Amino acid sequence: MNILQITAIGLITTLLVIIVKQQRPDIAMMISLAAGSVIFILLLGNIKTIVSSVENMAQKANLDSIYITTVLKVIGIAYIAEFGSQICKDSGEGAIASKIELGGKILIMVLALPILTALLEAVLKILP
């Protein structure tokens, strides 16, 4: 899945969005939504290899798997939240976009809490 294909899809879709935006702005928004998801689906294979290699490295360093899965979850949440908020911003709905980002931040914070507490306990143990 080379970069040429991705850029070509992006440019052609932008042109289509501009054409359709004059008459039907709602369908233009759906075209950009579809383009975003198509490009991501095309990149899935590469992301899968990256994620599996990161997991192998973590297993070799016999890290606790809870940390790696949490990091992956945070990345997933961040990506989806950014994807949604960017689409909303493009179609002019800044308020909804910020709400989506707020949701993403809170969910990531919830995910990070157990690690933060574990870190705190570790630090407190070290201190005399």
Place this chain on the structure above:
Amino acid sequence: MNVDLIFKIAAIGLVIAIINIVLQKAGREEIAMMTTLAGIVIVLLMVINLINQLFQSVKSIFKLY
């Protein structure tokens, strides 16, 4: 593989716009409104399928259960 979906959506959008204008010239505003809604529903179904596929794959990769 589903790159042509984008072009289908754009084509539907343009066809709806044209049909809308033609019907309005012919004096049938209500039918124009209905065809516009029908077109938007079709496009929405196609996009929702694509988004569902995207979210399923993101969930499987990032283990976001």
